[in-house]
Amino acid sequence: MLTNLERLFEAGGEDTYAAIIRKVLHSDEPELKVWLTSGDFWGGMGSMIDSAFCTPTARGPEVDRRNRREFMSLIVKLGKHQMASGIFTANIKPHIEKWTNTFQGWLDSNLV
Numbered sequence: 001m002l003t004n005l006e007r008l009f010e011a012g013g014e015d016t017y018a019a020i021i022r023k024v025l026h027s028d029e030p031e032l033k034v035w036l037t038s039g040d041f042w043g044g045m046g047s048m049i050d051s052a053f054c055t056p057t058a059r060g061p062e063v064d065r066r067n068r069r070e071f072m073s074l075i076v077k078l079g080k081h082q083m084a085s086g087i088f089t090a091n092i093k094p095h096i097e098k099w100t101n102t103f104q105g106w107l108d109s110n111l112v
Contacts, residue, residue: 001078008074009052012067013059017052036087042095049075049099068112072103079103 002025009018024035035041041048053068079100082088088096106112 001074001081005071005074005078008067008070012053012063012071013057014052017048020048033087036082037089037092039092039095042092042099044095065112069107072107072112076100076104076107 002021006018006021006025009015009021024032027035039047044050053064053071057064059067079096082096083093083100
């Protein structure tokens with residue numbers, strides 16, 4: 001899922017986020033788990049999940065919409081996987097649940 005996320009970021013021009021994911025993918029397992037349970041990823045305002053694919057690009061609104069929907073779909077899958085696998089901390093669990101449920105709701109209702 002993270003490899004797909006990295007590719008999506010690269011294709012969508014989210015170079016900073018692609019670099020972060022690339023670094024995480026090449027880290028050891030403890031560092032990966034720390035990042036997957038961090039506010040930098042799952043947090044609120046300013047986190048990767050809150051900020052990725054929010055700014056319109058020169059690629060056009062349809063491409064931007066497709067990228068945002070694919071991003072949300074990947075986050076829903078990742079969130080469900082993390083919850084089922086126990087890859088969360090007490091502090092980050094509510095954020096994972098919130099984003100997973102919010103994105104799933106938006107995808108289901110075609111709001112994005």
